[in-house]
Amino acid sequence: MIKKLRQNPDLLFGTIFTGILLLIVLVGLIHTPYPTTQMSAADKFAAPGLMHIFGCDQYGRDIFSRVMEGLGSTFVIALFTVLIGSVSGVLIGSLCGYFGGLLDDALMRVNDVLFSFPSILLALVIVSLLGTGSVNVTLALGIAFVPSFARIVRSEVKKQAALDYVQSARLMGASHFRIIFVHILPNILPVLASSVMIGFNNAVLAEAGLSYLGIGVQPPRASLGRMLSEAQSFLFTAPWYAIFPGLTIVLLVLGFALLAEGMTEGGRDAS
């Protein structure tokens, strides 16, 4: 394991970045250095230092504590977004790819329509129908992410379904359900895994984008996107306010991208 990490710098740094951030999220669940909503006039725009390592915002709230909380909600929302998107995408994509025909045509045309809008725009539409709040944002992003997963899974299932082992399973008298889920699905896991990783990153960015626009996690709960949008007005008085939440997003996405890259590379070496 250690040896593998040393040979694969992508995997190494990906694991380190993601590990650190995950640790911060987990610690943030039980303890933050300061209460995330505690204001203090004396600490208004306090520069990063020993008391506040990331500094303070315009209300004197500790930015590090708020980053911890915001990172947590970003993580959870991105996770559930990808979960909704990939599970529905796998269901739709495998049915379309396996059965083909009219079902495939119908579902894929709907998919094309959804696909033609940028997912963030689609999410915006759904949020405006459902209302703001983190549950609705997760739902909206999840739905917006279905088409890309469905498309990837469909083409992979189509490819696998043409192979003899599927024919042979059918000849064994296996049901369609069994063929799709027991025989084919394990074979598309590598592709699915990397698209889940990429999907997670897109979800992180989309969530940050939505909360930047003010329709994600609602105040007083902290969110990275909203912190960025507030920090914009104080870019010159308190640059750390923008830098640290921004850096956190960059690290999160970079870490996950490296992890995904490293894992595909590791998979290639193994096979």
Place this chain on the structure above:
Amino acid sequence: MLLEVKDFGIEFHDHDRPERVVEDLDFSLDTGEILGIVGESGSGKSLTGLAIAGLLPRKKLKKEGAILFEGQDVLRMERSALRELQGDEICMIFQEPMTALNPTMRIGRQVEEALRIHHKEMDAAARKERALLWLRNVELEDAERVYDSYPHELSGGMRQRVCIAAAMVGGPKLLIADEPTTALDVTVQAQIIRLLQRINEEEKVAILFVSHDLSLIRQISDNVLVMQKGRLVEKGPVEKIFSEPREEYTKKLIAAIPRVNLDE
């Protein structure tokens, strides 16, 4: 009679113009018989094999005539009844042992698949015992190790043996072999042919051996069908076809068998 194919035809309807790929095919197969189907590419021999296995798609092609397996018409059977037959009574091995096995499943599980589906009363230990029995019966050394391996850990010849074991584990009455040795080298090819002959004798399983290789067909079959462009050219006992072919096409095919003569 185990299998009777009557006036069988296939017509593709997936293009503007219907295309007949198999026409007026008549033949039958007895229990324990080995029937070779020989023909060039596109003669419809593989399609015939797939049709008997019930693997042709239901849409986009028209099927005529009847394929009677123990009196039941495979072409018009309920899907659930067909599934009962498939894997239990009728099995098939394919040309490419590389793709015929699921790369993410251990060999043991794949050999047991037919038992898992058709013999639900068997418990895990009985299934494993039966799978190992068949892995040994197809002359795989170290059957226990193979049982726990993944397909990529085996050679092509070993994989084809595994496919035969997976097909035979449920005790079928008919084994369809669609060019089972084409992807293998000559020595392995001869071993697989001998293995199929032995299994045929011991288990009394009828084998439908589809190939373009006349010398293989001559070695293994009792009777031969010669097909060309979807039509039956000639059928009969293997020695008769080879010693006194009646049709011009059959004569040409036989003349095309490469001969090695070291004296010249």
